Amino acid sequence: MTKKIIILLFILIPINANALIEVDITRGNLNPLPLAVSPLSIDEVSRKGFKKILKKENIGSEISNIVENNLRTSGLFNPLDKKAFLQAPDIANLKPRFEDWNLIKAQALITGKVNYVDDKLRVEFRLWDVLAAKEMMALAFTTVPNNWRRVGHIISDKVYERLTGEKGYFDTRIIYVSEEGPKTQRIKKLAIMDQDGANNKFLTLGNELVLTPRFNPASQMVTYLSYFKNLPRVYLLDIETGTQEVVGDFPGMTFAPRFSPDGKKIIMSFAKDGKSDIYTMDLENRIVERITNHPSIDTSPSYSPDGKYITFNSDRSGYQQIYVMKNDGSNVKRISFGNGLYGTPVWSPRGDLIAFTKLHKGKFYIGVMRTDGSGERLLTENYYQEAPSWSPNGRVLIFYRETKTNAKGEGFSAKLWSIDLTGYNERQINTPTDASDPSWSSLLSN
Amino acid sequence: MKLSKILKNTLLVLTACLVLSACATKKEVAIDKITGQMQGDVYTGTDTVEYLADGVPDRVFFATNESILTTASRETLRAQAAWLRKNPGINVVLEGHADERGTREYNLALGERRANAAKDYLMTYGISSDRITVLSYGKERPVDSGSNPLAWSKNRRSVTVKAN
Numbered sequence: 001m002t003k004k005i006i007i008l009l010f011i012l013i014p015i016n017a018n019a020l021i022e023v024d025i026t027r028g029n030l031n032p033l034p035l036a037v038s039p040l041s042i043d044e045v046s047r048k049g050f051k052k053i054l055k056k057e058n059i060g061s062e063i064s065n066i067v068e069n070n071l072r073t074s075g076l077f078n079p080l081d082k083k084a085f086l087q088a089p090d091i092a093n094l095k096p097r098f099e100d101w102n103l104i105k106a107q108a109l110i111t112g113k114v115n116y117v118d119d120k121l122r123v124e125f126r127l128w129d130v131l132a133a134k135e136m137m138a139l140a141f142t143t144v145p146n147n148w149r150r151v152g153h154i155i156s157d158k159v160y161e162r163l164t165g166e167k168g169y170f171d172t173r174i175i176y177v178s179e180e181g182p183k184t185q186r187i188k189k190l191a192i193m194d195q196d197g198a199n200n201k202f203l204t205l206g207n208e209l210v211l212t213p214r215f216n217p218a219s220q221m222v223t224y225l226s227y228f229k230n231l232p233r234v235y236l237l238d239i240e241t242g243t244q245e246v247v248g249d250f251p252g253m254t255f256a257p258r259f260s261p262d263g264k265k266i267i268m269s270f271a272k273d274g275k276s277d278i279y280t281m282d283l284e285n286r287i288v289e290r291i292t293n294h295p296s297i298d299t300s301p302s303y304s305p306d307g308k309y310i311t312f313n314s315d316r317s318g319y320q321q322i323y324v325m326k327n328d329g330s331n332v333k334r335i336s337f338g339n340g341l342y343g344t345p346v347w348s349p350r351g352d353l354i355a356f357t358k359l360h361k362g363k364f365y366i367g368v369m370r371t372d373g374s375g376e377r378l379l380t381e382n383y384y385q386e387a388p389s390w391s392p393n394g395r396v397l398i399f400y401r402e403t404k405t406n407a408k409g410e411g412f413s414a415k416l417w418s419i420d421l422t423g424y425n426e427r428q429i430n431t432p433t434d435a436s437d438p439s440w441s442s443l444l445s446n
Numbered sequence: 447m448k449l450s451k452i453l454k455n456t457l458l459v460l461t462a463c464l465v466l467s468a469c470a471t472k473k474e475v476a477i478d479k480i481t482g483q484m485q486g487d488v489y490t491g492t493d494t495v496e497y498l499a500d501g502v503p504d505r506v507f508f509a510t511n512e513s514i515l516t517t518a519s520r521e522t523l524r525a526q527a528a529w530l531r532k533n534p535g536i537n538v539v540l541e542g543h544a545d546e547r548g549t550r551e552y553n554l555a556l557g558e559r560r561a562n563a564a565k566d567y568l569m570t571y572g573i574s575s576d577r578i579t580v581l582s583y584g585k586e587r588p589v590d591s592g593s594n595p596l597a598w599s600k601n602r603r604s605v606t607v608k609a610n
Contacts, residue, residue: 139588182592209586211550225554230581232554253558253582256551269555271582274513274562276555297555313552319554320509357549383593386549402546409591437550 021107021129021136023164027278030424032078033360035395036106036130039082040123041090041113046321049116053145060089060114063123066152067110067159070170074160077426080106084440089113098133104123106130108264110159121145125155127162127288127306128347138276149198154445169391170195173441174398175213175222175239178202179434183412190200190224195440197430203239212256212387213237214439215396217349222439223247225255234268236283248288256299261307267291269299278329287343291329302354303327304371311335311345311354324371335373344387347371350394353421357386358400366399368421379423387438389404395421398429400436476585488516489599494589500531505605506564510545510598513559515567523564526570526606537609540564542582545598552585557582563606579609 023033040060042050050059071077085092086100093111101109112125124140140156141151150171157168178191188210189202204210204226213224222237234247234254248254248271257268264283269276278291278301292298296316303310311324322336322345336342340360347354348368358365358378364385367378385401398418405412414436416429429435489507496504498538504526506519514521530536542561544553561580569575590597 184588186586211586232582252580253554255554269551271555271558274559274566276558295561297552300549300551300556315511315552320549343552357548359547362547384546393544404593405591407592409593409596409597412591443524 003043021131021163032076033107034078034080034105035108035110036080036085036101036104037064037082038085038087038092038109038111039064039072039089040111040125041088041093043115046114046116046209050114050121050145050148050255056148058147059121059145060112063114063148063152063155064110064112066196070153070156070158073196073427075420076160076164080104080191096126096128096130098130101128101130108136108159108163110155112155116145117142119145121148121151123151123155123247125157133288149194150444153194153196157443166395167443169393169396169440169443172392173215173425173442173444174416174429174438175203175215175441176400176431176438177210177213177436178431179436180206181416183409188341190222190237191431191433191435193431196215200432203242212437214258214389215441216259216260216263217392217442218259220441221259221263223259223266224270225257234266236266248279248286250279254279258302261302261305267301267303268308271303277311286288291327292325292332293329298404300344304347305349305351309346309347309371313343313345318360322354322369324354324375335369335371336376337373340374344386346390348390348394349392353434355388355390355397357388366397366419368397377423379419379421380417385417387437391440392442396425397421398438398440400438402436448468467554473508482524483596483601484599485516485581487521487595489596489602490518491600494600494603498526498608499529502526504607505603507599508560508602510547510602511556513563515563519564520567522538524571525545525567527573529570530573530577531571535610537579539579539607539609541570541605541607542574542580542585543587543601543603543605545601546588546593547583553584554582555584557584560602583598 040063042060056062063086066081073078084104093113095343109128115122120142122142127134127137153171156170160168167337174196175192177190179186181187187206189206190210190213193200209227211225213222219241226235232253234257235244237244247266252268252272254268257266265280267280270279276297276299278298281288296314300312300313301310314323320341321334322342323334325332340358342356342358344357345354353368355368363381366380366388369376383404388397388399396418401417402414414434416435416438419426481598488509498504502525503522504520540561542557544556565578588601
């Protein structure tokens with residue numbers, strides 16, 4: 001469905017990592033770094049060339065807008081108003097007059113230019129430390145013009161990484177379930193969009209109920225639950241070719257699928273005779289393995305990033321709690337001991353934390369705890385919210401929230417939200433329809 | 447002694463007044479109606495119930511997070527078993543549901559467990575497992591879109607549907 005994308009990347013000037021500006025992302029950032037994103041400069045011939053192909057008046061400004069928007073929504077940066085910029089984009093890219101940028105309190109500056117070369121889009125950009133009056137980074141990309149949004153995301157990732165010391169999460173996509181219609185008869189479709197909400201596409205028609213899509217961390221494959229022919233089963237979907245297949249041959253409902261970190265296995269629940277247990281299926285040799293065997297409900301499994309452990313949800317103690325076990329099902333340990341019920345554990349891609357949903361006294365919380373259950377921290381409280389999914393750098397969680405209906409049962413909605421691990425920067429993510437069950441992809445360019 | 451008796455009577459009169467005035471307000475009437483349709487938090491009303499045949503209700507209701515059959519549920523299922531014995535050509539799907547106050551994946555498992563509780567009971571009353579299919583919808587198909595305890599109690603259910 002999506003074209004294979006090749007982006008050539010050159011490092012113009014090797015960077016010497018001196019002690020320049022740094023952004024600390026481990027704390028709630030109440031003072032985002034003021035930075036100036038100067039529009040990428042563009043010559044008249046290139047501008048007209050891109051206008052013809054992309055129907056955009058000035059592709060340089062469009063790309064800078066993407067960068068600006070990404071950096072702003074991260075909550076770590078405060079892009080300054082362009083109207084206050086004193087230096088023209090083309091000159092700033094050659095040699096910024098640091099006094100001018102200092103005057104408007106910018107601590108970092110992004111400049112660059114766009115060219116139309118041999119039907120290709122060539123973009124170069126530079127990141128400057130205004131106070132130190134130094135260049136921090138300079139990169140150039142050449143790609144097909146249609147990739148212009150991705151160029152904006154890649155620049156954002158590079159800037160984020162240079163300034164925070166950690167990988168970014170902007171050149172990524174979100175797969176989710178689009179919802180429409182009355183609460184009692186929701187029409188649900190698989191949908192995919194860029195992390196910033198652009199390029200939204202529906203992947204199924206809504207003829208059957210679909211739930212809980214999850215990305216393969218290693219490829220553009222998705223696993224999800226479909227009620228095709230009224231048989232709830234785990235499916236595999238290749239989003240590039242659109243081909244779908246049932247996972248395994250189980251005599252009953254399979255659900256709650258996720259990929260192993262290497263993308264080679266699917267882990268899921270299989271329900272039979274009132275019991276739900278956890279199984280894996282190897283996607284290469286199709287061998288099915290049973291991981292848990294207990295009369296309780298065992299569901300929502302999620303691997304640790306090294307693949308050695310599995311966290312899951314079980315009511316074997318009488319109520320929903322979170323457990324951790326080895327990947328062969330041995331050494332089962334309960335890790336949630338706080339008040340209330342716990343569900344949907346998801347292991348952070350960094351390995352150190354497990355995100356979860358907690359239900360306590362009629363409220364739903366999204367929280368995180370260490371993998372031994374210590375250090376529980378609740379990030380957000382609401383009437384109903386669940387199903388956190390990690391950004392690939394393990395710094396942001398995306399989840400969905402449903403509203404309470406009024407006395408007549410009206411006013412229901414479901415929306416995607418994101419929040420930083422710090423508990424700050426809570427944001428709604430705009431989607432064309434109601435939305436739920438989000439899953440964040442890995443970085444597309446790595 | 448006498449004084450306390452007078453006090454007691456006054457209190458009684460006062461409480462009676464309070465109860466009456468409370469009943470007179472709209473809100474209290476609503477709560478009274480709700481409690482009349484639930485025992486504990488299991489739905490006992492008939493608003494949403496349909497009938498497979500005369501005197502054979504199609505659904506049973508559950509307490510929060512539970513899959514235990516109540517006395518009323520067992521009575522309903524015995525009526526369904528008797529009807530199924532009389533109609534050997536009919537197969538059924540037991541659709542298990544949960545309310546919206548749980549995580550989606552756990553609710554799928556819970557719906558399956560509830561429908562299986564109903565299935566097991568039908569089987570002990572002589573209905574072959576070949577005639578019964580179980581299908582869980584979790585929280586996906588509520589009958590009542592309300593966000594209140596009464597709506598949730600109607601949604602925690604296993605519904606017996608003719609398969610053919």
